[in-house]
Amino acid sequence: MKISPLELLLLEMASGFYLGAFVLYLLEVLLPRPTRVPWAPVTAGVGGVLFQSLAIFIRFGFQGHVALLSLREALSFFSWSLVLAFLYLEHQKKARILGLFIFAIAFLSTLMVIGISVHSPLFAATAPIGFLLSLHTILIDLGLASAALSFIVALLYLLLDFFLRRKIFNRFFSRIPSLETLDQLNTNFSGLGFVFLTTGLIFAMIWSWEKFGTTIPHASQGRLAFLGAFLVWIAYAATVLLRWSRRFRGKQAAYLSISGFLIFAATIVALALFSKGSHFIL
Amino acid sequence: MIKITLAGVNHKTAPVDVRERIAYPKEHLSPAVRLLAQEENVLECLLLSTCNRVEILTITSNIHPDPEFFTRFLSKTHPALASIPLRPHLYYKTDSEAVEHLFEVTASLDSMVVGEPQITGQVKEAFEICRQENTIGPYLSQIFQRAVSTAKRVRSETAISHLPVSISYAACQLARKIFQDMSNKSVLLLGGGEMAQLTARHMKKMGVRSLTVMTRDPEKGKVLAAEYEAAYASMDTLEEAMADADMVVCSTGADTYLLTVSVMEKAMERRGYRPLFLIDIAVPRNIDPDISRLANTFLYNIDDLKSVVESNQREREMETYAAREIVRQELAQFQKWRSDRSAVPLIQALRRHTEKLQQSELERFSRTLDVLPEETRKQVVILAQSLVNKMLHPTYQTLRNSSNLEEAWEWISRCYGLSPELPSQEAPLQRDESSSAEKQSSVLESPQSSFPIPGEQSC
The missing domain is CATH 3.40.50.720 (NAD(P)-binding Rossmann-like Domain)
Structure with missing residues (x-):
């Protein structure tokens, strides 16, 4: 099965818009004066997300079911959900500076999706994966997007903490929101990521039990996926629980979020290397 | 020809012992403004006095008052200053330089602490006092409006006021x-x-x-x-x-x-x-x-x-480059308004002259024209008017766009056989009507006119 030229075109358009939004946010940071067109980067982001939504629907339409099985599909959905979450935050006027990172990631992700599509345009049509696995893939992808947001917010927190301690007052410093805002966002995204991850894993285990009669898959890839997912889950569970115990605030919570995302991303990449285009745990 | 002249003393040109003697207490401002308005040739005037500066802006007809005019006035209104030679401390600016200086003062680019918010309010206050004394006419109204607009733009389009310096x-x-x-x-x-x-x-x-x-x-x-x-x-x-x-x-x-x-x-x-x-x-x-x-x-x-304050001060200094660009833009707008307005009496004089010529030529040919039917006669008069207007249009444009009206008028008056002397502009008496016609109530009543934010470098 070959990738649709329309889907490719839409992805290219989306990546162009994401690049535009990234450049506009970068200019906001670099230029000393407030911009006269504060709506421009958001508009570019909305344009990008609309084109990517169409591309994702076309992919789902071609497959006839929720298609988040390959790295290409997962990456596309990941960048889409990341941008969507940011647009919500932007609407809430929480952290405009996040746009700089979100659109950089979204642009690189869509560029990778295009690269994979161009270099290996032929791929096997997959059989419908069923309701449970569809939910599992969506939730894990949303979990990854939340973890990525939490990771970016945590990085910003550490950066601002560093600036405040070293008494560095530059333009970037003035653009970062307060430590309290960043800590709150980190808590929210970590919590959200934990919920997505937990429910995603529960659906995978139910599916595995239905199919193989066991909650832990037999295949080596499946076991690896389970191990990775378990480690990520532990990291996020620790974040949430330690926050509840009130000892892990600010800097410590930021470190935990960063390590949680790195384990999450490493697990996904490791599985992608083994999977060769099909679903990681199949 | 209208002349704009500004003279003043500020923290850069005079030590505090001079400034404290030269500053006008609030209750003395109105009498001083009245006195200034009575001086010869002064059509409009503005007197601004704060702890860091005293600025006098005058609009006069045909000649710029010399610096001695201002030192005399300051000595007259401050008898204690008689023993101090004021001239070395006085800066003197004319026309666009004077307006640019006032714009910079209002936008707080000339303040001791660049970007401090009080000065805009102090300029508004000074303008209001002068308006009550009827010393504000169309020129000062326009200058004031542009100065406030410059200050607003500088505050909103640059980061000059966002960085604390206390x-x-x-x-x-x-x-x-x-x-x-x-x-x-x-x-x-x-x-x-x-x-x-x-x-x-x-x-x-x-x-x-x-x-x-x-x-x-x-x-x-x-x-x-x-x-x-x-x-x-x-x-x-x-x-x-x-x-x-x-x-x-x-x-x-x-x-x-x-x-x-x-x-x-x-x-x-x-x-x-x-x-x-x-x-x-x-x-x-x-x-x-x-x-x-x-x-x-x-x-x-x-x-x-x-170190935070010093860093912010450096940033503010950087922002002044952008702010001065705004000042230049507003100054260009004012210059355009001024040249349009200055050309009006010259255009009127030229029109009167050509209308007279047109009328006399029509009278000279009246015998020939009288035999024509009524409708045709009207057409001939319209043709004559139209020809004159068409031919004069480039001259009007030249006058409107001229940066040196005196020189332009000299050439035009020679071409058309007019008196080389510039036609007179607004008389001092017009001050009241024009000032009431162009009252800047909207600017004064705007939220920007609220006076100093307490707690920051107040005088």
Whole structure:
């Protein structure tokens, strides 16, 4: 099965818009004066997300079911959900500076999706994966997007903490929101990521039990996926629980979020290397 | 031809002992403005007096008053100044330079602390006094409107006013980098030093939930607490108070550390490791600097805050380049308005002259024209008018766009056989009508006209 030229075109358009939004946010940071067109980067982001939504629907339409099985599909959905979450935050006027990172990631992700599509345009049509696995893939992808947001917010927190301690007052410093805002966002995204991850894993285990009669898959890839997912889950569970115990605030919570995302991303990449285009745990 | 002239003395040209003698007390401003308006050739005038400057702006007909005119006026209104030679301290600017200077003053680009907000209000106040004395006409109205517009643009389009340059305000701005919502934060004021009080006042303005004053002398502390609508707590309850506070401003005369690492460790545990912002303005310091190594504590001493202020001042200086570009744009707009307005009497004179010529030529041919039917005669008159208008149009344009009207008029008057003397402009009597016609009430009533924000470099 070959990738649709329309889907490719839409992805290219989306990546162009994401690049535009990234450049506009970068200019906001670099230029000393407030911009006269504060709506421009958001508009570019909305344009990008609309084109990517169409591309994702076309992919789902071609497959006839929720298609988040390959790295290409997962990456596309990941960048889409990341941008969507940011647009919500932007609407809430929480952290405009996040746009700089979100659109950089979204642009690189869509560029990778295009690269994979161009270099290996032929791929096997997959059989419908069923309701449970569809939910599992969506939730894990949303979990990854939340973890990525939490990771970016945590990085910003550490950066601002560093600036405040070293008494560095530059333009970037003035653009970062307060430590309290960043800590709150980190808590929210970590919590959200934990919920997505937990429910995603529960659906995978139910599916595995239905199919193989066991909650832990037999295949080596499946076991690896389970191990990775378990480690990520532990990291996020620790974040949430330690926050509840009130000892892990600010800097410590930021470190935990960063390590949680790195384990999450490493697990996904490791599985992608083994999977060769099909679903990681199949 | 209308002439704009400005002379003044400010913090850059005169020492404080001259400035303090030259400044007009508020109650003396109106009589001084009246006196200035009575001077020969003065059509409109503005007198601005603050602690750092006295500026006199005049609109005159055909000639610029010389610097001596201004020194004479200043000496006349300040008898105590007679013994001081004013000329070395006086700057003197004409036409576009004068207007540009006033725009820069209003936008706070010429202030001692660049970007301070009071000066715009002070210019508005001076304008209002002059308006009440009927010394404002169309030119000063236009200059004032553009000056206020420049100030607004500079404040909104550059970061010049966003960077605090006072130590107490810088501390509050830093607090905003740590805390999102100040309405649920509490401040502990340790000691009653002047700087700490100023910081506390700023924090109160930021809307903090509570303020607690703690001093070694309970009497002094209670008075201070009453002044800031704060609670008073004894020094013995320091550890408990630390558990509740989100910001601590320390400014006592103690010569040892009041807050040590061990005290802070306990306090942080009690407060669930919530971030704590510590400001140590005392010299010698009251907070152990090692505390800054603890997680979620941010300690700033007087030198750190000074470095924030210096960095902001440098940033403000950088922003002045962008601000001066705005001044140039507004000045260009004013120059266009001025040249349009200055060309009007010349265009009128030229039109009167050509109409007279047209009329006399029509009369010369009246016998020939009289035999024509009525309709055709009318057509001939229209043709003559149209020809004159078409031929004069480029001349009108030249006058409107001319940067040197006198030179342009000299050439045009030669071509058309007119008097080379410039036709007269508005007479002083027109002042009242025009000023009432162009009252800038909307500008004065705008929210921008609110006067100085209290707490910052007020005079």
